Amino acid sequence: MAAGIGQACSAATPEEIERGAVAVGKLPRRPLGRDGREVSVLIGASTWSADAVQAGIRCGVNYWHKSEDWGSNVPRAILKDRDAHYCQVCVDRVRGNHERGQIDEEAHYQFVKSALEQTGLRYFDDMQLHFGYHHVAEQKSNRGFVRAFERLKKEGLVRHLCLSQHHYAENSRVEAGQNAAEILTAVVQDGVFEHAQFMYSYGETEPMKELVSLARRNGFGTIAMKTTRGAGRMKNDAEFMKQFPADTSPHQALARWLTTMTELDAAVVQITSLSEFVDTFSGAGRPVRSADAQALERMTAYADREVCRLCNECASHCQLGIPIADILRYERYAQDYGEDLRARALYALLDRQGDSCIACGNCLPHCKQQLEIPRKLAAAHQILRIKG
DSSP: OOTTTTOOOOOSOHHHHHHHHHHHOOOOEEEOGGGOOEEESEEEETTSOHHHHHHHHHHTOOEEETGGGGTTOOOHHHHHTGGGSEEEEEEOOBSSOTTTOBOOHHHHHHHHHHHHHHHOOSSEEEEEETTOOSSHHHHHHOOHHHHHHHHHHHTTSEEEEEEEEOOOTTOTTSTTOOOHHHHHHHHHHHOSOOEEEEEOOTTOOHHHHHHHHHHHHTTOEEEEESOOTTHHHHHTOHHHHHTSOTTOOHHHHHHHHHHHSSOOSEEEOOOOSHHHHHHHHTTTTOOOOHHHHHHHHHHHHHHHHHSOOOOOTTGGGOTTOOOHHHHHHHHHHHHHSOOHHHHHHHHHTOSSOGGGOOOOOTTGGGOTTOOOHHHHHHHHHHHHSOOO
């Protein structure tokens, strides 16, 4: 329903796009895990604005997240030089959402074939299980997604197997759910998948840091997602920005940190405009300066106070079964990514929304950030509800 909504039409002239690309320069690349493919340290996404995509191509962005969402509008530069780009297809569970849906070999197989026909890409470089597994037992016993991949690979339609992994620990709608670090540790040790995307940003937890180190030692590729952690709303907070170091920006500091101060292979950062592309990507691969370090301290404190980590540890304590992490994830799409339509479309599909909260407080002791969850849910509902 929400596929493709995030990509805006190009608002910049060819000359402005070229100037932006020159300001950023050529991006450094790194091997993505054991297969040795060199990918740009910051990758691209189909949800970017069209002018940011064009600038990214000029700067050497060569890996594209959710490329199936372009539909019949794949950028001509990618189609023309197809083998110079790694295009990923993101595949969801069927007959339900990421919590209640099923892994279905035949459905996944047919989805990828249909996406190839629509996009004209001929093949997808990476086939990704979106949202990942619910727990280690499912990862070990349910090979339906892997079998679909193997069939498609034999036909030359996909080349590499990967997943994006969310947290399911304490999720009342997922029996025996586990957190991303536990599941990904098993995935790395299993050796079937080649790389993974997962939530990773400043102020990250120790289990996720340990997971990244384990992956590096085992030649397993890592791509951080949901990286901005409130950077969009920070820029719109006049009082916060008054105290912000003058020689950097939230996105600039974030990009420098992601690409030089972690063991990640790459990261994806949501871009809403050409100017945001220039601001963010001009920091890729460049050292963290004193101003950036100060900025990251302020950003971490702000995010810890205002932005849900989406760890889900509060969810099982909600007597009404409100999908707290999903609601606050959609709030991120609206507040930080500028994707209002997508956020509202996804929110409308939830069986329980933020206004279901009765402020009983059962969830509060289980939030490590000590967020005022009832207040956050009420505010998110006002942002995400479809008015009228």
